Amino acid sequence: MNQPSIQADIQAGVRADDGIEKGGLLLQVDNISLSFGGVKAISNISFDVKKGEIRAIIGPNGAGKTSMLNVINGFYHPQEGKITFRGKERISMRPHEAVGQGIARTFQNVALFKGMSTLDNIMTGRSELMKKNMFWQMLWHGPALSEEVEHRTRVEDIIDFLEIQHIRRTPVGNLPYGLQKRVELGRALAMEPSLLLLDEPMAGMNLEEKEDMSRFIIEVNQQFGTTIALIEHDMGVVMDLSDRIVVLDYGKKIADGAPEEVRNNQDVIDAYLGVPH
């Protein structure tokens, strides 16, 4: 049996070969501010994401975490500040352009195509990578077919990796929440991103599902070298998984550093536990 290993296979296909060394700067956010009318969601925040790391963004509810992810993937445009991704300063960008740049994400509330099967959902992650035009796609046979087969092979690797073979043909709307989250991760992985954004990947999961998801996140990071930025509320998970953590509170950055530093930071403790006024 001469199956190429998942590792080699996906590495070969990774478009993230951007010449940045592991540990080099992948994303830099400088003095970003974002407001919706009078509400200041993010004010004057700076941090960076290094290639190959797992970077967590944490903070109490309403701290501006999801807004931050939306800024990173280009869905929101900050009024002030600048974003540098893979050495290039970004001006303004539509989400689909963000995909082209190699950023994929999952959502706080699962955003899959409920009526489609797991397989088809993950295949949609490949659509940006399919090169044949609509004519060939409609004709189906010939080049479009061989392209489809090639992409299907990659998708099967991901299905195998995430251990979801048994739900390959099941419409995702019928799946339990934990599995839907896994399918969503699969779709994001199918895009072979150089930066993967995970918005609360473990929200609403039980212990076992959390353990599985943690394992997948670590493996994605270690085996494929994918850089990950994640938002998560489960502190145990965050402390175990992340290399570095940035803490937001009311749109401001209150701490940034390794898990131990953050854990012992008085501002962070106050923000989470509250302080007497």
Place this chain on the structure above:
Amino acid sequence: MPSTGSNAGREPVTFPQYLLLNASRFADRVAMRHKDLGVWQSWTWAQQLEEVRAFSLGLQELGIGEGDKVAIVGSNRPRLYWAFCAAQALKAIPVPVYSDAVAEEMAYVLNHSGVQLAIVQDQEQVDKILSFSEEIPALKDVIYDEPRGLRDYDHSHLRDYSDVMALGQASLSADGQRAQQWADAINASDGQETSVFLYTSGTTGRSKGVILTAANSVKAARDTAHFDHLTVDDNVLAYLPLAWVGDHYLNYAQGYVSGLCMACPESADTVQNDLREIGPTFYFAPPRVFEGLLTNVMIRMEDASAIKKSMFHTFLAVAKKHGEAILEGRPVPFMGRVAYALGNFFVYGPLKDTLGFTNIRTAYTAGEAIGPDLFSFFRSLGINLKQLYGQTEAFLYVTAQKDGEIRADTVGKAAPDVVIRISEDGEVQFKSPGMFVGYYGDDEKTRETLTEDGFVKTGDAGIFDSHGDLKIIDRAKDVGKLTDGSLFAPKYIENKLKFFPNIREAVALGDGCEFCTVLLNIDLTAVGNWAERNNISYASYQELANLPQVLDMMMSHVEQVNRDLAGEELVAGSQIARFLVLHKELDADDGELTRTQKVRRSFIAERYAPLIEALYDGSTEKFVNTEVTYEDGRKGSISATVQIRDVKTNRPIKAHKEAAE
């Protein structure tokens, strides 16, 4: 390619000899399939020989040789099956271990058998073995099949399966004689070497290593393959635990002697789907699998449209009336045949297709008693489901039902070349071709199990019925008496209870007591579905099990069983007086069930002593706190207030039985 040396003129006496033979006589026939990355991969016998040979020579390079023990741990995967043959080719002894065993159990088996090398499936098993590697000094190397997650491990004693194969390949290309030497060594064997150690599931105490020799194993497998007409055209889905005698016998042993094609499922969760894609011709499942299938079918039919539902039930009635007669070739009225043919077109055919049973020629069930209704249901659909009775010590078969002589309450006549007798105290004893030679490292147990004239004591109480078929009643040592002297056969009562789809597990108690009581486990699927339909909300097994409506339902089942028991003279005295529904599901991880899902009664009696006391002291509820073990070995606890109910018993009179019916 060097000649495969088919050992002409002599019947093979080891499985590696069969590998060589099959690679020449069935060279282009498919021997193995495995669904990987969504596609069925296949290997012919010739390719299988190459795979086994390369790995076997790799093992030899690692220093494995005659008499060395090699543990094999994992789910059903081609490489693990090849590992069996690769080890046997070197006269090393494969020791399969249940992959869901917790670290402690696994350590025991590995230590007891003294394995030098472990071949495992993935990171999970590697982790488990590494966690106790200090306790097994004999273990030198671990070989893994799936490298995922193992990249950063210390590889000083850890090897990738592919690397070991590459080692073998390298030695093949370096030395032109190597393949021939390997084949010659295999052909030189007289079959007297140990073929495999199979550890019993340990229904009573620690598991024991059953030693089986090659020639005996081959003989037994050849007998039954012939009995069921297995040929190279057959195919099976290997989904049973690799370490269980049933899987090793039905798939590996019968596969090698008959040349049939073995298919490995994609994962444990996809078995149902893979079954449908493969459409096996030979199938084995324990009764609980058939039970689960029937429950699922019935539940799903509840959701079907009115037309489909009525069609389903109409034709099911037809099948019930004529199905078994047609299967057994007994006379059936013409209109009955027409109705059955229509039913086959509209209902049975599609249903069998969905279940993956379309091509089944022979199906077996064993391990527990099967409910007569359940048994008839599958047979009436035209599936040739039969029962066998077997033991690890026999290398599976002791009895098997012959086509056309099928009765739900017996396990059939002696299998080919097997001699059975019932001892004076009612115990079933046998002598068979595949019989074990002893328990590894435990001569005392071996002596206890073998009689002086060489029969094996099964520990089961049984009788021959009027047709000469064997009927198993219970474990001999479990059969007891109530204080009033009436016979108490716990398993008999438990089985009657378990025939209700809503009851998953039952434990009957009463030996030496005034009356009989039972502990029940509800079936979460069936009862959960019922609850959903009746707008009863619940959050967990524990909550559902304690609902008054559920207890009422259990009450009605227990009363039904009592009515049945009242009609049977022998057991009428041991009707159930009180029962309770346990607050947790019985689980092998907690030691309550064996790995083959059999109830360990004495352990349960000890663990739930406060509950049992309450059953006998008349209380109506009892608070308990029970420790549970998770799969990774951590412990937690569950506490609950369990309710206890009294049940009406019936006077054991014949007239009463008729009135009740």
